Amino acid sequence: QVQLQESGPGLVKPSQTLSLTCTVSGDSMTSGGHYWSWIRQGPGKGLEWIGYIHHRGSTYYNPSLKSRGLISLDTSKNQFSLKLTSVTAADTAVYFCARDPNGGAYDHWGQGTLVTVSS
Amino acid sequence: QSALTQPASVSGSPGQSITISCTGTNSDVGTYDLISWFQQHPGKAPKLILYEVKRWPSGVSNRFSGSKSGNTASLTISGLQAEDEADYYCSSYAGSTYVVFGGGTKLTVL
Numbered sequence: 001q002v003q004l005q006e007s008g009p010g011l012v013k014p015s016q017t018l019s020l021t022c023t024v025s026g027d028s029m030t031s032g033g034h035y036w037s038w039i040r041q042g043p044g045k046g047l048e049w050i051g052y053i054h055h056r057g058s059t060y061y062n063p064s065l066k067s068r069g070l071i072s073l074d075t076s077k078n079q080f081s082l083k084l085t086s087v088t089a090a091d092t093a094v095y096f097c098a099r100d101p102n103g104g105a106y107d108h109w110g111q112g113t114l115v116t117v118s119s
Numbered sequence: 120q121s122a123l124t125q126p127a128s129v130s131g132s133p134g135q136s137i138t139i140s141c142t143g144t145n146s147d148v149g150t151y152d153l154i155s156w157f158q159q160h161p162g163k164a165p166k167l168i169l170y171e172v173k174r175w176p177s178g179v180s181n182r183f184s185g186s187k188s189g190n191t192a193s194l195t196i197s198g199l200q201a202e203d204e205a206d207y208y209c210s211s212y213a214g215s216t217y218v219v220f221g222g223g224t225k226l227t228v229l
Contacts (some may be wrong), residue, residue, distance in 0.1 A: 017162055046220055046221065046222045046223045047165065047210070047220040047223075048220065049210075049217060049218045049219070049220065052217070060217055062216070062217070063216060066165055073194075077224070081142060086217075096164055100218075102153070103151070103153030103155075103171075103212035104155050104210045104211070104212055104217070104218035105151060105153070105155045105167060105170035105171070106155070106157070106165070106210075107167050107170075107176055109164035109165060109166075110164065111163075111164055112164050
């Protein structure tokens with residue numbers, strides 16, 4: 001079955017870059033037309049869409065990130081990654097990667113990884 | 120402040136039915152039928168329970184049902200069970216901002 005797994009540092013200093021990777025198994029990222037997405041959830045808060053990368057490489061980001069986000073694809077490893085620059089405490093959250101067949105119907109999720117922004 | 124408005128909490132007794140509303144605008148819920156609902160238990164990832172307003176993913180109980188009228192979508196859970204106690208989130212396709220979520224509703228089974 002399809003599984004996603006996030007990995008990356010759990011602690012990032014303010015003003016630095018947050019980097020996470022999502023490893024996908026059970027599905028080839030280069031087929032199927034899915035949108036591979038990052039979503040986050042602040043402490044005690046709701047869900048926030050960060051952005052996606054399509055299997056053909058096109059990307060789209062939440063405008064609220066103000067161009068701080070970058071999502072890339074490594075098809076050889078069946079992974080996609082998130083970089084978020086100039087982080088602040090407001091970026092502290094559980095970060096999820098998810099598969100989206102279309103329009104936000106996220107049908108498979110990673111377990112989530114907590115990233116804390118603190119000096 | 121979330122783009123879609125949900126009640127902060129709802130409650131019901133086992134066997135009863137409850138409905139959670141999700142109110143958006145003409146830019147999202149009112150225009151697109153790409154409405155999804157997610158169930159999230161504490162410390163877990165969200166789980167898709169409905170998509171395209173009322174479609175069930177494989178393996179999801181038909182006790183969950185969805186509808187939409189104007190700018191408001193609704194999730195109804197019938198025959199409440201203890202394991203339904205969780206947070207529920209709606210989402211909608213929103214064109215240029217792609218996907219927006221509701222703030223979440225905490226369901227308590229009394």
